[in-house]
Amino acid sequence: MPQVDADREEEEVFCDISVAVDNKIFPAMEPVTGRSELDLSLLVDSGEAAVSDFEDQTDELMHLFGEDYLREELKRSRVIFVVGGPGSGKGTQCEKLIQKYGFTHVSPGDLLQSELAVFSERGKLIRDLLGHGDLVPVDILLEILKDTMTSCLGTTKGFLLDGFPCEIKQAEEFECKMRTPNIVLHLDCSAEIMTKRLLSRSKANQRFDGSPETIKRRLERYYQAAEPVLTYYETKALLCKINAERSTEEVFLQVCTSVDSIF
Ligand code: ADP
Secondary structure: OOOOOOOOOHHHHHHHHHHHHHHHHOOOOOOOOOHHHHOHHHHHHOOOOOHHHHHHHHHHHHHHHHHHHHHHHHHHOOEEEEEEOOOOOHHHHHHHHHHHHOOEEEOHHHHHHHHHOOOOHHHHHHHHHHHOOOOOOHHHHHHHHHHHHHHHOOOOOOEEEEOOOOOHHHHHHHHHHOOOOOEEEEEEOOHHHHHHHHHHHHHHHOOOOOOHHHHHHHHHHHHHHHHHHHHHHHHOOOEEEEEOOOOHHHHHHHHHHHHHOOO
């Protein structure tokens, strides 16, 4: 069993651990010399390993080093939070950002919906909670986000968290368990314009969540929970306020200027 002297700087210890793990996982390859060699994305890109191999390796590293490995890998990636009220254009802008930058879209709402259909302990728990009208606890949501993000680590240009965090507790927990975002894009839009957009979206898509009363309640809930989140990131100088009342293309130009600043 390889021995690692843990009585040193965190980076040095991690470097030795990386070498030990790498040599265990890739015994037939040249011995590695440092942590940069552990960039599994290079293997995938060069076609030396299939994506499923990469996922197995990521799983093994997660199993061995858990949250420390995730945090180290996330540090090298980019994490962008996209916040704004319902109808502010988050989904629309995320779609365009994915096309332009190759980010991975992480939508907590969609992920929870998918979990509902899964026959697992977690799926059952979420079905029970939502069935009783309870909210899904932050730690379960974070676990789902962590699983999704882990499965793309090393192969993505970064993560776009659409509509996250929607309350301060989520922001704090994410930072504690994963990392601080590079930036927080705030799509700023008046309640009047968001209402107009949601009404026409629900007409076009025949969605049942689009009655004026439902929209009003959703907006009230949004404003109540969002205020502390926005203040929190403004204080940390991470908030990029975007005027989201303009056309989709004009909004996208502002969004890209902010995103380009983190490369
Ligand atoms: P969110 O994800 O924030 O709820 P969406 O991206 O789904 O918002 O947008 C809500 C509706 O508004 C959609 O029908 C979308 O086509 C429209 N929309 C989005 N951005 C704009 C914009 N800048 N100008 C006009 N309509 C927009």
